Amino acid sequence: MLRYIYGSDLARFPRLEESMFLDRADQFKHRLGWEVTLDTKGWERDEYDDLNPLYVIWENPDGTHGGSMRFLPTVGRTMVNDHFGNLTGGGPICDPGIWECTRFCLSPKSESKIAAALMLGGGELMRHFKLAQFAGVFDARMVRIYRMIGSSPVVLGESGTGRGKISLGLWSYSPQAHLRVAQSAGVSLALSEKWFQRSFGAVELLLSA
Amino acid sequence: MPDDFLARLEQAEAFEDLQTLILELRDHYGVGHMVYHWVSANGEQYGCGTYPPDWVQTYIERDYLRIDPVVLGCYQRFHPVDWRKLDWSTKAAKALATDAARFQIGNQGYSIPIRGPNGQFALFTVCDHRDDLAWDEFTRENQRNLILIAHYFNNSALMIERGRTPTAAKPLSPRETDALTFLAMGYGRGQVADMLEISEHTLRAYIESARLKLGANNTTHAVARALAEGLIITGGATNGAVGNWPGRYEIQGKQGVA
Numbered sequence: 324m325l326r327y328i329y330g331s332d333l334a335r336f337p338r339l340e341e342s343m344f345l346d347r348a349d350q351f352k353h354r355l356g357w358e359v360t361l362d363t364k365g366w367e368r369d370e371y372d373d374l375n376p377l378y379v380i381w382e383n384p385d386g387t388h389g390g391s392m393r394f395l396p397t398v399g400r401t402m403v404n405d406h407f408g409n410l411t412g413g414g415p416i417c418d419p420g421i422w423e424c425t426r427f428c429l430s431p432k433s434e435s436k437i438a439a440a441l442m443l444g445g446g447e448l449m450r451h452f453k454l455a456q457f458a459g460v461f462d463a464r465m466v467r468i469y470r471m472i473g474s475s476p477v478v479l480g481e482s483g484t485g486r487g488k489i490s491l492g493l494w495s496y497s498p499q500a501h502l503r504v505a506q507s508a509g510v511s512l513a514l515s516e517k518w519f520q521r522s523f524g525a526v527e528l529l530l531s532a
Numbered sequence: 533m534p535d536d537f538l539a540r541l542e543q544a545e546a547f548e549d550l551q552t553l554i555l556e557l558r559d560h561y562g563v564g565h566m567v568y569h570w571v572s573a574n575g576e577q578y579g580c581g582t583y584p585p586d587w588v589q590t591y592i593e594r595d596y597l598r599i600d601p602v603v604l605g606c607y608q609r610f611h612p613v614d615w616r617k618l619d620w621s622t623k624a625a626k627a628l629a630t631d632a633a634r635f636q637i638g639n640q641g642y643s644i645p646i647r648g649p650n651g652q653f654a655l656f657t658v659c660d661h662r663d664d665l666a667w668d669e670f671t672r673e674n675q676r677n678l679i680l681i682a683h684y685f686n687n688s689a690l691m692i693e694r695g696r697t698p699t700a701a702k703p704l705s706p707r708e709t710d711a712l713t714f715l716a717m718g719y720g721r722g723q724v725a726d727m728l729e730i731s732e733h734t735l736r737a738y739i740e741s742a743r744l745k746l747g748a749n750n751t752t753h754a755v756a757r758a759l760a761e762g763l764i765i766t767g768g769a770t771n772g773a774v775g776n777w778p779g780r781y782e783i784q785g786k787q788g789v790a
Binding site for chain 1: 608609610611612614616617618646647648649675676679680682683703
């Protein structure tokens with residue numbers, strides 16, 4: 324199931340929270356060898372996790388983390404502007420219609436359709452909140468994954484070559500791409516909508532209450 | 533949106549200009565009310581909008597800021613919120629809703645939280661009397677423009693009230709925050725140590741580390757800095773926060789409030 328959780332609410336899901344930060348440590352520190360720091364609990368957390376970001380998280384049936392990504396509005400502080408300013412092709416990205424997406428992470432046990440489910444969650448955010456785009460930095464290995472899922476970004480800037488290539492991309496919403504991603508995830512749009520309402524509230528439920 | 537609206541919004545030089553613009557915008561969209569509401573960390577409220585001044589005054593006097601489901605639902609978040617999705621079930625929220633209805637604020641609302649520099653927080657709200665279907669249609673059609681307008685209002689407000697823009701500061705630890713907050717509330721060191729269940733010696737260490745982080749010369753200076761930078765909060769109406777709101781002084785004059 325997809326959950327949409329702000330940082331300030333993560334503590335209400337302790338199992339999910341712990342396994343997400345541990346999976347992030349596993350992916351970014353141990354598997355990809357990025358220069359990230361782990362805290363005393365072995366969690367990979369950075370300063371952007373302190374800015375109360377919105378996480379889109381795939382929750383496994385046992386309550387643990389299957390995959391996640393992290394969103395911040397570009398009108399506030401973002402990783403893209405702080406660290407990848409060289410890729411924006413001009414000034415910083417600062418637009419109420421653009422959120423940045425970082426720390427795209429999959430649990431080592433997760434199947435590839437979980438990656439698609441996360442992209443589906445991203446699409447729901449764009450659709451419901453009328454966002455124009457997501458901005459995200461990704462490395463070469465993700466290009467194939469995005470293509471497989473059916474949601475490839477427009478590339479704004481690149482640096483490095485080969486496996487070490489880093490790109491800044493923009494994702495836009497289209498109903499066609501949304502449907503393609505839902506199919507890759509094996510999740511119906513109706514179910515996806517239910518999950519979204521579960522996190523952000525459903526108008527119907529409140530009216531009848 | 534009206535012609536050149538964003539350009540004119542960018543050129544606003546005072547809150548009064550923002551007030552003129554928001555009135556025009558409300559009429560353009562044909563809704564009940566539109567409000568831009570900047571809540572600074574010390575509980576002061578700035579803004580402009582079309583709410584009746586009596587309602588604004590009631591809101592401030594009853595300190596509704598602390599219990600308003602709209603503010604609570606938007607604070608520290610960044611996705612737009614339909615009021616129907618908020619929790620109005622608490623007693624305090626029901627009282628607020630009843631009061632708001634007296635001033636005909638509207639049965640529908642849509643609020644856009646704005647996350648500005650260094651934790652600045654503001655809200656842009658549109659509300660009206662409409663049935664659910666009509667409101668859904670209105671928000672669906674106008675959501676994207678309203679989000680853009682909300683951020684332009686905030687940028688102009690930040691320019692106008694440049695001195696109020698929070699500055700970056702080293703975050704205080706929870707204990708340092710507690711210590712400075714109690715000091716700011718007027719408690720003596722002995723009392724603060726008791727309340728935090730620590731020794732005065734330990735308390736001194738927390739105050740000292742907070743002082744260093746804030747680059748302050750002494751404890752008083754540290755408390756002043758922490759308050760000014762919004763690192764500690766001692767309450768809105770309780771500490772006599774006033775803020776600024778077009779129409780506010782008119783009402784105060786009427787009621788003889790200093």
